[in-house]
Structure formats: structure tokens, C-alpha cells
Amino acid sequence: MSKYVIKCIFICFFSLLCISLSGCNTVNEGKRIVRIAHSQSETHPDHIGLLAFEKYVEDRLGDKYDVQIFPNELLGASVKAIELAQTGAIDFVVCSTGNLETFDDIYSIFSIPYLFDSTDTYYASMEDSFIRDKIYTATRSSGFEAVTWLDAGTRNFYTTKPVKSPDDLKGLKLRVQQSPSNVSMVKAFGAAAAPMSFGEVYTAIQQGVIDGAENNELALTNNKHGEVAKYYIYDRHQMVPDMMIGNVKFLDSLDEEERKIFDEAAALCTKVEREEWIVQIDEAKRLASEMGVNFSDVDVEQFKSKVIDLQKQMVNDNEKLAPIYERIQEINREVG
Ligand code: GCU
Numbered sequence: 001m002s003k004y005v006i007k008c009i010f011i012c013f014f015s016l017l018c019i020s021l022s023g024c025n026t027v028n029e030g031k032r033i034v035r036i037a038h039s040q041s042e043t044h045p046d047h048i049g050l051l052a053f054e055k056y057v058e059d060r061l062g063d064k065y066d067v068q069i070f071p072n073e074l075l076g077a078s079v080k081a082i083e084l085a086q087t088g089a090i091d092f093v094v095c096s097t098g099n100l101e102t103f104d105d106i107y108s109i110f111s112i113p114y115l116f117d118s119t120d121t122y123y124a125s126m127e128d129s130f131i132r133d134k135i136y137t138a139t140r141s142s143g144f145e146a147v148t149w150l151d152a153g154t155r156n157f158y159t160t161k162p163v164k165s166p167d168d169l170k171g172l173k174l175r176v177q178q179s180p181s182n183v184s185m186v187k188a189f190g191a192a193a194a195p196m197s198f199g200e201v202y203t204a205i206q207q208g209v210i211d212g213a214e215n216n217e218l219a220l221t222n223n224k225h226g227e228v229a230k231y232y233i234y235d236r237h238q239m240v241p242d243m244m245i246g247n248v249k250f251l252d253s254l255d256e257e258e259r260k261i262f263d264e265a266a267a268l269c270t271k272v273e274r275e276e277w278i279v280q281i282d283e284a285k286r287l288a289s290e291m292g293v294n295f296s297d298v299d300v301e302q303f304k305s306k307v308i309d310l311q312k313q314m315v316n317d318n319e320k321l322a323p324i325y326e327r328i329q330e331i332n333r334e335v336g
Pocket of ligand 1 (some may be wrong): 039151177216
């Protein structure tokens, strides 16, 4: 039986189990099991950050909570996992804001191409209390809220054919996350967009269903996309964080002291993940080069000119975005 079939059986089995358990607190030897799902491997910075979260919670509340982490889309790809966290079948998910966008379009703020002028602006914005207040609890009526963010680097295009300018993207079919804004962005660049889950990308490139995708460099190594797509360009179109979201009923069930510990654990998760990110992203560039991936710099302004109208249109079309967008522009001016 192939790994894919085994994974599908596991997902079906677990989904059925979750449906039957949803609404109930699952308990193991008197402890409440806290389930966290994500789509990355066990060596990815997200997972390493989550291990720190697990340890922090269990060191302090281990008699009451048993934190269990499910990597590799084991509980389903991001969209499915978010649905499970919405209903309370699981408690937390780490996923990209691209995937959260269809649950609440406030998250499309991060899909706006060339939103941040620099990584410093991006980091400052993610830690800004005005922006956090606007975003983190905005989704409570959808059943979840954000507890922290994780760095997911800068997103760039990588393809099976060389690309030097936006004109070279014309006619290519590129994978995007299941996010309407990302579909619009890729179309504005002149390519065709193929929305699909992260776990499907490798095979889709390998089989020629798509000509490439867009992501940070870890996708080339951790997810092995560099084996099948050899051209990575630094067009730097987005900095899209991963968010850790939690089920509202679960978070509200915690008493004040417990909630404080879970929040501290979430902050530690971010700290550990970000430190690990810096180490792993350099290593990913080295390993991907060894795999034969060709990294090249391109004229970023040329790429930006293709999507600058879309940037304005996205802000005008969604009234939730304007105050956050304005604050990010202030930070762009202050931090540069
Ligand atoms: C990044 C991100 C993931 C996301 C993936 C994607 O790897 O960290 O959370 O799922 O991109 O493009 O789907």
C-alpha cells in the first residue's frame, strides 16, 4: 500500500473519530488531550516551536493537559484542519494566513503583494499591538482566534523553466494556496493559478500538471520541491506568516492562570520558531543549491509594477483591511 493511501485511510479514520468526538473533551488517563495539527515535517521550525509549546504547558499543567502534535497534514490539509479546530474536534492549528482567508477575509491583508517594505517592517507589524488587536480576536464568531504568529519567510516563485522577468510567467500554471487573493495575484502577474493544498504540490510539479509554485526556500528542501523545480527567483512578492489558531470554546474553558500559561507557551513557540527559522533558511539555500536549484535575483520593481493596482483594489474592496493597511504603511515609513 502506498504512503499516500495509508495517509488517506488515516485521515478518513481520524476525521470520523473527530466527528464522533466533536463537542466532547477527549481525555487520556484523566488528562484533557490538547491536539495541534500542522502541515510541516517534524524537522520544520514550526514543529520545533510547537515542541517548546508542548513542554512549557506540560511542565506547568502536565497533571491536567496532554499536548499532542500532529505534523505532516496527518489530520488533513490546512483547510480541513482549520475546520476541525473551528468545530472543536481539535484544539489548535498552525497554518498559513493564505488558508485562513476563506474563513475570515481579514486574513487577506497578508496576501496583498509587496505589503511590507522590508523584513524589519514585517516583524515590527507582526508584533504591533494595534494590528494584533484588530486581527487575533476578529474570528471569534467563526469559532477560532489567533494565539501567536510564526515566521514563514518571504514567498518567491519557483518553476521548471527559467524565469527572468514577469513576461516569462505568462502562460505558466502556478500553484497557489486555496486563497482567492493569491489566485488574483498570480493572474495579475500573467500566469494561470492552480489552487491546491501544500501536500499536493510535489506530485503536481513532478507530473507536469503545474509549472511551478511560490513559497519560501524551505519548501525546496523540507518538502523536496527542489527535486522537481530547479529555478527559484527572488521576486519577493509576499511575506505571509503562519498563525497558530485555537478553538474559542477550548480557550474560553481555561481559567485565568491556565490561559496565561498557554499564552506564554505560544509566545515561547514564536521565539523558538523564529530562532530556528534563521538557522534553517540559510541551510535550505545551501542544500537546495546542492540539489541543483538555481537561485537568481530579478528586477523586483518590474514584478511589483504588475500588482500595484491589485494592492489598491484589495484594500478598497474590503473595509476591514483599511485601518490595518494604514498602520502597516506607518510602520513602513517608521522602520523602513
Ligand atoms: C508555507 C507555510 C505553510 C503553508 C505553505 C503553503 O510552507 O509555512 O503553512 O501551508 O507555505 O504554501 O501551503
